[in-house]
Amino acid sequence: MIDFTLEKNLQNADGRLQLELQTSFDDGSFVALFGPSGAGKTTVLRMLAGLTQPDRGKIVVGGTTWFDSSNKINLPPQRRSIGFVFQDYALFPNLSIRHNVAYGTGKGDNAWVDELLGLTGLTALQNRLPGMLSGGQKQRVALARALARKPALLLLDEPLSALDAELRSQLQDDLALVHRRFGLTTLLVSHDVGEVFKLSQRVLRLEQGQITQSGTPAEIFLQQRVAGKLNLRAQVLAIRREEVVYILSLLLGQDIIDVIATDDEIDGMRVGDIVSVSAKAFSPMVSR
Amino acid sequence: MSYDWQPLLLTFYLAAMTTAILLVIGIPLAYWIAYTRIRIKPVIETFVSMPLVLPPSVLGFYLLLAFSPQHAFGQWLDHWLHVKLVFSFAGLVIGSVIFSLPFMVHPIQSGFQNLPASLIEASRTLGKSDLTTLFRVLLPNMKSALLAGTVLSFAHTVGEFGVVLMIGGNIPGVTKVASIAIYDEVESLNYAAANFYAMVLFAITFFILLTVYVMNKKWVRAG
Numbered sequence: 001m002i003d004f005t006l007e008k009n010l011q012n013a014d015g016r017l018q019l020e021l022q023t024s025f026d027d028g029s030f031v032a033l034f035g036p037s038g039a040g041k042t043t044v045l046r047m048l049a050g051l052t053q054p055d056r057g058k059i060v061v062g063g064t065t066w067f068d069s070s071n072k073i074n075l076p077p078q079r080r081s082i083g084f085v086f087q088d089y090a091l092f093p094n095l096s097i098r099h100n101v102a103y104g105t106g107k108g109d110n111a112w113v114d115e116l117l118g119l120t121g122l123t124a125l126q127n128r129l130p131g132m133l134s135g136g137q138k139q140r141v142a143l144a145r146a147l148a149r150k151p152a153l154l155l156l157d158e159p160l161s162a163l164d165a166e167l168r169s170q171l172q173d174d175l176a177l178v179h180r181r182f183g184l185t186t187l188l189v190s191h192d193v194g195e196v197f198k199l200s201q202r203v204l205r206l207e208q209g210q211i212t213q214s215g216t217p218a219e220i221f222l223q224q225r226v227a228g229k230l231n232l233r234a235q236v237l238a239i240r241r242e243e244v245v246y247i248l249s250l251l252l253g254q255d256i257i258d259v260i261a262t263d264d265e266i267d268g269m270r271v272g273d274i275v276s277v278s279a280k281a282f283s284p285m286v287s288r
Numbered sequence: 289m290s291y292d293w294q295p296l297l298l299t300f301y302l303a304a305m306t307t308a309i310l311l312v313i314g315i316p317l318a319y320w321i322a323y324t325r326i327r328i329k330p331v332i333e334t335f336v337s338m339p340l341v342l343p344p345s346v347l348g349f350y351l352l353l354a355f356s357p358q359h360a361f362g363q364w365l366d367h368w369l370h371v372k373l374v375f376s377f378a379g380l381v382i383g384s385v386i387f388s389l390p391f392m393v394h395p396i397q398s399g400f401q402n403l404p405a406s407l408i409e410a411s412r413t414l415g416k417s418d419l420t421t422l423f424r425v426l427l428p429n430m431k432s433a434l435l436a437g438t439v440l441s442f443a444h445t446v447g448e449f450g451v452v453l454m455i456g457g458n459i460p461g462v463t464k465v466a467s468i469a470i471y472d473e474v475e476s477l478n479y480a481a482a483n484f485y486a487m488v489l490f491a492i493t494f495f496i497l498l499t500v501y502v503m504n505k506k507w508v509r510a511g
Binding site for chain 1: 404406407409410411412413414415416417424425428429
């Protein structure tokens, strides 16, 4: 059981932000912290890890108090049972992959390190240096390294945001596998709806420093889609004129489509605008 | 004609000792300056950087006063440790250490500041103390900075003249280092001797630096 109450006054580009939250999760749950940039998500993770100090609050993990401002308890990160995966991976450039993963473990844990390397598909790469690895491989190392101490709480700070869609998907599967295998309580910071949906059992929506919503991914994200109309958001890449109509090239997710648009629809539109694409008759063809 | 190698040996011995001492005190000092947020930090940084702009004779003069047995510190040293630092090799070492301090501290401080903060944080989240982090993560990733500090301190000490002249006293075999010897020989119009010292100094420092840059290039390529 993980309970925490955190308060912190943040200073960001837009001014001051008061971060205030109180929540708890069950052991073994996979929770996502979702919200726009600047809402304070990374700060929450850092406060749980002990890398940033809250102004006020209390953190209790599995019966142990990690932080209590009223009793002046503040365990340093070394004494908290955490695994942290940083957005920039933070791999140690001077150590091989194996030594990076084994960094948090003791002397006789070779079998455990082997198991971690095998699980994350890194066995063949274990003697290489981080500088020779691709982004996806580095992220796997960061994950394996964070798991090495068998932490009570696994904290993932937008671990996949620097990767392309296909790699993201593969690594999301790895994260799901790891969670099923070890049953670690995991807190994932992400702004990718698909990822949150795929991996988490519970979502906390953080906006302007406050938790505005808390529930399952379905409860948080599927509320709006009740109408029987297909409504998509796309970005305008190009506007071409063909005789009496305009052809709009739109970026829909990762796909590019061309649609016909009339003068009225084009009015005021510029390349780069985010537009809404909707179809009234709702029977699209769906196939694998 | 055989030349006296003493001044050269003395010079390199002084430079080696100074550099070794500076590594031991420079790394903790640079670490502290790089990471502390204490308010008087600018004052400390100023003191460390002073030897860069202070005329060597000023430093030499104050050290002379400090070491002199007629003043408080010198008196204390003489009375309690039976040590006279004025006109001694030990005094030269102390003077060189103070004078070359910024040449060791600044590159290492930059080295620390150029490492991503997430490296230290990652090490902490993996249960390691800051001391372990320093030796296993930080220093191994700052080899260029450590090398720069070592080389600059060494070279700067070899070239020292003003401070050494003030507190050394030009005693052959004790404080007559190569830079003083060259000056001495020129004053006595022994240009051949002066040229000998100058050329040897030039050649040896050239090859030390060359070796260092070649090694640095290998590290950069491997890293």
